[in-house]
Amino acid sequence: RVDGKRLWDALMTLAEIGATPKGGNCRLALTEEDRAGRELVTGWLEAAGLTLRVDEIGNIFARRPGRDDSLPPIATGSHIDTQPTGGKFDGCFGVLAGLEVMRVLDEHGIETEAPLEVVIWTNEEGSRFVPVMMGSGVHAGLIPLEKALAATDRDGDSVAASLERTGYAGDVAVGSHDFGAYFEAHIEQGPVLEQEEITIGAVTGSLGLHWFDVVVSGQEAHAGPTPMPYRRDALKTACALVSDILTLADDYQPNGRVTCGEFNVHPNSRNVIPGQVRFSVDLRHLEPAVLAEMHDQLKALCLKHHAANQADKQRVDVELIEVQHIPPTPFAPELIEMVRSASQELNLSFRDMETGAGHDAVQIAGINPVAMIFVPCEDGISHNESENAEPADLEAGANVLLLAMLKRAGV
């Protein structure tokens, strides 16, 4: 059994790096804070006897040898980068639950047949750099390494430069090895487990995700002397369009989601009519056909608002740009069953569920068998500084991870 207090303490210590005023975390991918977090956690992993390797996209693989090192490793992990106003648990719980499993095995001198691995994936959150789930996506061959390295943040800083600066431009070729299995423990980030008072979610797969940028182009002009009928106001069109887009999931409940999270106005000056607005659209659904239908409707809305704004002196153009598409992804039935049976052995309540958030596990599912272990989080809130979880639930999740990994690796 894992040590729940030690796990909690590790979470709280990591959360001191990039701590925010409201009790959350800001450790954006490949910033100085992320670097400091990586140093802390890799130090712990080495102290538990693991050997580190870093690949070209900065993914960290910490290996614990097995009796038969020719077997592919049984892996676990997640990410430690956060949202700009993120919490202490999203991602960190998966990495530190993996660490805790290794610490327990080390303490008791337990050997496994297959080697074990704890992985820290680069830039899962996608809020500084897109594509999201970048490190796992590159590892799985879904995102070309060159594309990932060339991605830039809003200030024009690239992934490649940030990897160099933080010292995490590793020399291991990406996609170097397969996993025998990949388990990822994570807070649910939704309200279901808490509301139903269930401790463990056995995740059967993920909602598909389709990301876009919408660019609305008018013309900047002075807010004072420019008469209303001569305005090419990009914000006016953007706001009307967002209002329409945010109804796109109404017909596809309960599994449809639509979000506009990023929204940037140019030149963003109080007495200038906005000349350009660029905003993001995030569509999600469990069924590929419905996700495609939502995409069609998004296209139609953009065309409609473009067409409605072509009058001579008020022209505003709307352009839709695809950013990323991750289809709905089912997980591996035999591993899902291991999560269920480990929960049963531990006398923990559990249920099957889907994940609405993307996870590194979703990328890995493209090449190796994966499963995820969810635990409840307070009010279902995440991507928020007040994100919270119960120590007992986190401990339970880590115990399920321990049993499932041992079962799969062989003792």
Place this chain on the structure above:
Amino acid sequence: RVDGKRLWDALMTLAEIGATPKGGNCRLALTEEDRAGRELVTGWLEAAGLTLRVDEIGNIFARRPGRDDSLPPIATGSHIDTQPTGGKFDGCFGVLAGLEVMRVLDEHGIETEAPLEVVIWTNEEGSRFVPVMMGSGVHAGLIPLEKALAATDRDGDSVAASLERTGYAGDVAVGSHDFGAYFEAHIEQGPVLEQEEITIGAVTGSLGLHWFDVVVSGQEAHAGPTPMPYRRDALKTACALVSDILTLADDYQPNGRVTCGEFNVHPNSRNVIPGQVRFSVDLRHLEPAVLAEMHDQLKALCLKHHAANQADKQRVDVELIEVQHIPPTPFAPELIEMVRSASQELNLSFRDMETGAGHDAVQIAGINPVAMIFVPCEDGISHNESENAEPADLEAGANVLLLAMLKRAGV
């Protein structure tokens, strides 16, 4: 008569500082670019025989002695700070037309009865720091010096610190002296003169301006797992509210204006439901009563959207904050008449008009007699990198300024 080519060359030389890719200017108030612009122009003013003084808010007064220096100076001027994507003429024309007048007088050894002054006002644009028209507002006693010095930009940098850094924290007490008259030459920033093929606008007064911030507060949460009915989406409410606000001038045409120019989303991450939006509202009208009516309607809209979003799991709050209010301001009839008669003497077409943009002259109108001289600008466009004006029109405007100043100062 002024030298139109020399005036144009001065404009183009100043525009090299903070030049933007699309041919515009970015010389935000009290930045390094603004400092470099001030050095250039004050060098020219000194070379034309003027003496500089800088007050505590960084306003620069360049004086040319008169025969009777006990008389209050006849002043002209404007600003050389720009919008983030501003043009080469807004403000700069007024300052450099003043410089050109001084150069002509210097060349011909012309003495005036009253002293003359060219003034460069600090932070007219208000896009880095509010209040807008800050230097002239402090000089006129409409904005307390302490409030202006304490104003900060989006990065928390203050006016006081920026004045120190750029070397423009002067020692002359603000509001040190009155003007006998203040003339300001400016591009119209609207379409009227160009469309009517008239060269000179004799400005009779300005639209009132009322500025606000609206803060819309929901709760950030994850775009994937958070079901639609549990969202407290600040962007959704903000977009609906902006759509309503932008109709606020419809009933008050042709003199009503409403603009939302600044719009910031927090935390502005692609997979986070926005927790907060803060946007600006700029209301303008020529009549105080109508401006007050528009303000009342804005209040009512904010209350309506606040009230409409109090359902338990979707609560979003709307708050309206007043930022600045400059009432409609009439200019001095005797100076307006001088602008008309100077135009007539020069055989230039002219008409009376109001200004929709605020100007330093509007602040000075609170304490001393003022008038403004407008010239046409291309397509009525300003606060835009493609802002443009005809050299001949600028020359004409500077000649009207020359005659009006001489008439008022006495030769």
